[in-house]
Structures are given as C-alpha cells and as structure tokens.
Amino acid sequence: xxxxxxxxxxxxxxxxxxxxxxxxxxxxxxxxxxxxxxxxxxxxxxxxxxxxxxxxxxxxxxxxxxxxxxxxxxxxxxxxxxxxxxxxxxxxxxxxxxxxxxxxxxxxxxxxxxxxxxxxxxxxxxxxxxxxxxxxxxxxxxxxxxxxxxxxxxxxxxxxxxxxxxxxxxxxxxxxxxxxxxxxxxxxxxxxxxxxxxxxxxxxxxxxxxxxxxxxxxxxxxxxxxxxxxxxxx
Amino acid sequence: xxxxxxxxxxxxxxxxxxxxxxxxxxxxxxxxxxxxxxxxxxxxxxxxxxxxxxxxxxxxxxxxxxxxxxxxxxxxxxxxxxxxxxxxxxxxxxxxxxxxxxxxxxxxxxxxxxxxxxxxxxxxxxxxxxxxxxxxxxxxxxxxxxxxxxxxxxxxxxxxxxxxxxxxxxxxxxxxxxxxxxxxxxxxxxxxxxxxxxxxxxxxxxxxxxxxxxxxxxxxxxxxxxxxxxxxxxxx
Numbered sequence: 384x385x386x387x388x389x390x391x392x393x394x395x396x397x398x399x400x401x402x403x404x405x406x407x408x409x410x411x412x413x414x415x416x417x418x419x420x421x422x423x424x425x426x427x428x429x430x431x432x433x434x435x436x437x438x439x440x441x442x443x444x445x446x447x448x449x450x451x452x453x454x455x456x457x458x459x460x461x462x463x464x465x466x467x468x469x470x471x472x473x474x475x476x477x478x479x480x481x482x483x484x485x486x487x488x489x490x491x492x493x494x495x496x497x498x499x500x501x502x503x504x505x506x507x508x509x510x511x512x513x514x515x516x517x518x519x520x521x522x523x524x525x526x527x528x529x530x531x532x533x534x535x536x537x538x539x540x541x542x543x544x545x546x547x548x549x550x551x552x553x554x555x556x557x558x559x560x561x562x563x564x565x566x567x568x569x570x571x572x573x574x575x576x577x578x579x580x581x582x583x584x585x586x587x588x589x590x591x592x593x594x595x596x597x598x599x600x601x602x603x604x605x606x607x608x609x610x611x612x613x614x615x616x617x
Numbered sequence: 618x619x620x621x622x623x624x625x626x627x628x629x630x631x632x633x634x635x636x637x638x639x640x641x642x643x644x645x646x647x648x649x650x651x652x653x654x655x656x657x658x659x660x661x662x663x664x665x666x667x668x669x670x671x672x673x674x675x676x677x678x679x680x681x682x683x684x685x686x687x688x689x690x691x692x693x694x695x696x697x698x699x700x701x702x703x704x705x706x707x708x709x710x711x712x713x714x715x716x717x718x719x720x721x722x723x724x725x726x727x728x729x730x731x732x733x734x735x736x737x738x739x740x741x742x743x744x745x746x747x748x749x750x751x752x753x754x755x756x757x758x759x760x761x762x763x764x765x766x767x768x769x770x771x772x773x774x775x776x777x778x779x780x781x782x783x784x785x786x787x788x789x790x791x792x793x794x795x796x797x798x799x800x801x802x803x804x805x806x807x808x809x810x811x812x813x814x815x816x817x818x819x820x821x822x823x824x825x826x827x828x829x830x831x832x833x834x835x836x837x838x839x840x841x842x843x844x845x846x847x848x849x850x851x852x853x
Contacts (some may be wrong), residue, residue: 453791453802461817558679582689
C-alpha cells in the first residue's frame, strides 16, 4: 500500500503529467453532472406538477425511463451505441462529441442525475402548503413571481436533505466513468492494480479517497442544512 | 418487431442470470441487514461499534470500487487460506475457485447489507416499545417474540425502504458484467459487437431492466397493501 501511494499519489490526486486524473477528474465529473442535473431538474420539476398532461407526461416518461434503467446501460448506449448510428457518424459535430469518452460520460451522468433530481424537486414542490400559494396570489403575484419568490425557495430548502443523498449517490456513480476510459480515481486504481497485481492495496487506496470525499460532502451538506433549514429547529 | 438476429437465447439466459443474481443478493443482504440492525441496536458497545463501522465504511465507498476490491482480493485471500491448510497436512489438496456469480452474490449481498441495516434499524425503532414489553409479559422467548411481534410490525415501516433497496440492487447487478459475468448487458454487448448494432441491442437490455423494475414496482405495491392491513389512513 505504501508502495502504491508513493508511486501513484500524483495520478490519484490530480495529474498523470498530461491530463487531469484521479481526484480532480472525479470532482470535476461530480460538479459538472450535478450542475447539469440541477439546471434540468428545476424547470422539469415545475412541468412535472403541471395540470396539463401535454406538459407533465413527457417529463414523467423521461424520469421513468432514466430511473428504471441502470446508469451503466445508459452510459453504454450513449458511449458505444450512438457512435454506431449512421446519422451520428455522418454529422461531424455529433461524431466529434460522441467519440470522446468524457463528453459521453458527462451527458449520461447529467441526464441520469437530472431525472432523479427532478422527482426529488417535484415532490418538494408538491408539498408546498396551500396557504403559502394563496398568500402569494392574494398579494397579486404573477405565476412566475410566485414560483421565484414563494414556491421554489421553500421547495428547494425542503428538498435539501434528500438532494444531499442524491449527490452522494452521484459521487458513487462517477466510478462508472472508468468504463468509458475517463481517468478518474478508479481508473488510476485499476492501472495501479494491473501494474502491481496487488488488488487490495490499489482499490483500498481508491476506497479511502472516496470515503474522504463522502465525509466532506456529508459535512458540507450538514452545514448547509443548519444554515438553510434553521427555521425548522425546535 | 423484435429482430434479435439469433441472439435471443443469449439475451434470455442473461436476463435469467440477472434476475437470479438480484434475488440471491437480496436474500443475502436481507439476512445481513437483520443481523446488522440487531448489532447496531445491541447494548454491547463493541458489537454496536462493529455495526456502525460496517455501515459507515460501506455506505461511504462506491459500490463499484468495493466490488472490484472484494472480487479481486477474495480469490487471493481464499488461495492464501487454502495454501495454509495445505501446509498443515499433505493428504488433500484444497482448492476453491470463485466463479463471478458466487462472488457477485457475496459482494452485492455484503454491500447492500449495509443499506438494509440502516433500513431495518429505523424500522425496529419505529415499533412501539410497549409491543415488546407485552410480548415478554406473555412469556415469549426472544426468538418467538421477534417472529410473532417485532418482525410483522417492523416490515410495515421497512417496506418502502426495502422496495428502494431492491430497485437499487436490481440496477447494481449491471455492474457485475464488469467482473466477467454473462448477464443481460454482456449478452447485449456481445450481440451488438457481432451485428454492429450496439445501440439497438443496448436499448433492448435497457428495456429488459425497465420491464423488471416495473414488474417489481407492481409487486411492491401489493406487498405494501398486505402489510398495511389494519392501519387507518386519514381521509383528506
């Protein structure tokens, strides 16, 4: 284990000399996919609660499919499947995009976490108490202002504990990136394993790094909850 | 509509492997979960400490990392153990080799056992204390009161969490193709590489998972109804 840390610490933390690898890559994947997921989820969660079926049925289908299949299958469809389609192959922009492992990974992760986050936010929006909405309407707020000032701030706060779980699960899911040749922590560990034939030391180094990230995230979210949910304290 | 180009049987047997793997892992993790929850709720500091370390470590590390860690290390440990046994005596040559299926079940069971532990712990705590006291006053032995009093009531609280865990296990079996098991994904990959129609065959694999999760959602709803017997819900 000491040998592996001495030889691979640089790769595990940030670079192999050419590319961003290891911890830096994992954190980048986590941040970008959660950002995409969040930006997708807020409008979709509002549509998910719409009364018009034309608006909510497509969103329901999206979350149903993305939450009903494993992320690994989605990643394989996007990474190995799309490139084989003739129209993707024929369009230079699409071909360039789907050729790169990292692009496909970010797309798959963003869409996947977007689906879970949509359902989380939609549930929180549904739980808004009718009194708040009535109060907002009685002050003459337009639908947009109502969402911006009343519904969304409350719903996002209430969703925070569940959302923090989703972010931790997303951290765990980023390990799949190594199947698409993205050099994240697990890929470095796998390389270290192939070079040293010492699976326990290589993979437990990776496990320790992931454990530390998990603890930091949990700590951060606990602080955030204390800040944003302070009004719920007994 | 479904033109499987002769790969139908492989995909079907892959699907069966996936289902078998999920069900066996569910059983293993269910048992580990019950044991873990009892350990975490134990009055003995050491036992509850072991339970806490187990759930914290396992839930803090990604399942794929644990899977690779356990899969590759388990065989080495078993080899070391059998070598050691061979050195003790020289009449019989011990040899155990793990196939991907067994190690898949062991790993998935061990990992998701931690998630089940947390689910069961919450559910045990939700059963009112008076129930167990009443059972004891009737002279029931611990095993008896667990089976007749605690377990049926605990299941009601645990069921939503169990349902979630089951869906997660079902989807986590997808990772087992990475350690060499021919599940539905591996079969679809093979078919895709053979026919140059990866997108089509991967979508079929996705569809298989979608059908499995939908069916299990339906059964979970039925189970929920069974365990909710006798609970009055507020009519809004």
